Amino acid sequence: MKITASSPLLYTAAETYALDAAAIASGIPSIQLMKRAGRAAYDLLLARFPVPAQVTVYCGAGKNGGDGYILAALAAQRLVPVQVIQLTPADKLTGETRQAYEFALQEGVPMQDFASASQPDDGVIVDALLGIGLRDAPRAEFAAAIEQINAAGLPVLALDIPSGLNADTGAVAGAVVSATLTISFIAAKRGLLTGRGPAVCGELVLANLDVPETTYTAASPNAVRVQLGELQCLLAPRAADAHKGDFGHVMVIGGDTGYGGAALMAAEAAARAGAGLVSIATRPEHIAAILARRPEIMACGVVSGQELEPLLARPTLLVVGPGLGRSPWSEQMLQQAVKSGLPLVLDADALNILAEGRVVPASVKRDNWLFTPHPAEAARLLGITAAEVQADRFAAVQAIQTRYNATVILKGAGSLVAAKGDNIAVVTDGNPGMATGGMGDVLSGILGALTAQGLSLPDAARLGAVLHACAADLAAEDVGQRSLLATDLIPYLGELL
Structure with a gap:
């Protein structure tokens, strides 16, 4: 997902309305803001599609429709073939939208009701149906x-937000426009960047409409987009006399029978991400394969929690969950890990076992664990459905953070990172090729390594999530998204760090 936006702050619909009101209060009439939005959208349309055979603008009744009428009028002024398809009769339009409609009418823009309009078969479509x-x-x-727009198979420019997408959550309750390009006005809406947002908004461009900087004091958003360049400074350069003990010891606990590869991927990622020492506690039958694949890793076969316990005196941090399974052995591993008091990165079945509340009592509260659930695991932690998690990912990640006092990465398109007292971080790097087994194991290893090197859990979560996504983007450039494997990311960690 390509994003052209100067500010990392992400806003809800209510916060955006506050910004809009502040801009008007600063002396910019509402109709002037609408004209600026229409102009910005028109300029972007011609920049991306310089000689459109036809511009078809679908207009609703609100200010979003008004932006569309302005764009259509500007196109007509410059003799670009344009038409408007109206979802709301002209006599129902009010305020600035009515003024914009009259401007388009004055410029000779052809208009027809949706009920009598045919599907466009050429040019570019502009979605100005429904706003934020x-x-x-x-x-x-x-x-x-919306279905007609999608069925046309033409490039689509969405104004402010693809119609049908929830600006706050990124959820979709029904039909939604699948845009090629979305221009977001004044502020980027957080729903564009998570949930279904990345799949339907295409390239995202922000136009601030030249509102005064003081406008942005009218809202205090709690979501922020994070990027690798601003986070890499968290890892200081290594001293010339550094030794392996300076960079921590990560132990990966997992790999129940048949799942040794998951623990190995986590351990290998931890080694590549800079941990001084990496070990694995796993089922004994996996040891030979682990040493053959990666001899730098110290591999220990354990058959019970009792055997694991003395090994926990050595690590700086534990990564628990990759390939852990749900057997009695798995439960003993998690129980000993929690009992150790060491910082924990919990993933996969470690989270599923935790959610049951038997092995680790719900009363246990820590400030040194990091959870990395996907939506189904998040749902188990909260006692709700995965669909409910996806309906409001921001609320879900915050609820897990509060319930468990943990730092949390809610994985998925537009992964979210929540930590106590911090803004929710939104990761916008990554690609659909990451939808394959083992990706979460690699992420867990990265997180373990960063924490072992001295980063706080919130800093490790933000940097690790972005690092993981950026490595996937680089790997996909070489092997393609469809062929991407989790282990393909590991060589790129060194390049990025």
Whole structure:
């Protein structure tokens, strides 16, 4: 997902309305803001599609529709073939949207009702149907228009947000426009960057409409986009006389019968991400394969929690969960890890066992563990469904953080990082090729290594999540998204660090 945006701050719909009101209060009339939005969108359209055979603008009744009418008028002024398809009759339009409609009418823009309009078969479509205030599924006639836009198979420019997408959560309750390009006005909306947002908004461009900087004091968003360049400074250069003991000892605990590869991937990623020492506690039958693949890793075969316990005097940090399974052996491993008091990175079945509340009592509260759930694991931790998690990923990641006092990475498109007292970080790097087994194991190893080298859990979570996603982007450039394997990321960790 390509993003052109200067500010890392991400806003809800309510916060954006506050910014809009502040801009108007600063002396910019509302109709002037609408004209700036229409102009910015028109300029972007011609920059991406210089000679469109036709511009078809689908307009709703609100200010989003007004932006569309302005764009259509500007196109007509410059003799670009343009038409408007109206979802709301002209006599129902009010305020600035009515003024924008009259401007388009004055410029001779052809208009027709959606009920009598045919699907465009050439040029570019502009989605100006529904704005950021949508909370439920679009009404029937708007859903039909959205389906028509998608069925046309033409490039689509969405104004502010693809119609049908929730600006706050990135969730979709019904039909949603699949845009090629989205221009977000004044501020980037956080729903564009997580959940279904990355899949439907295409390239994202931010246009601040030249509102005064003081406008942005009107809202205090709690979500921020994070990027690798601003986080790499968290790892200081290594001293010339450094030794392996300076960079921590990560122990990966996992690899129940048949799942040794998961623990190995986590350990190998930890080694590549800079841990001074890396060991694995796993089922004895996996030891030979681990040593053959990566002799730098210290591999220990354990058959019980009792055998694991003395080994826990050595590590700086434990990564528990890759390939852990749900057997009695698995439960003993997690029980001993929690009992050790060491910092923990918990993933996969470690989280599933934790959610059951038997092995680790729900009353246990720590400030030194990091969870990395995908939506189904997050749902188990919260006692809800995965669909409910995806309906509001921001609320879900915050709820897990609060319930367990943990630093949390909620994985998925637009991974979210929540830590006590911090803004929620949104990771916008990464690609669909990451939807394959083992990716979470590699992430866990990276997180363990960064923490072992002295980063706080929140810093390790933010840097690790972005590092993981960026490595996947580099790897996909070489092997393609469809062929991407989790281990393909590991060589790129050194390049990025």
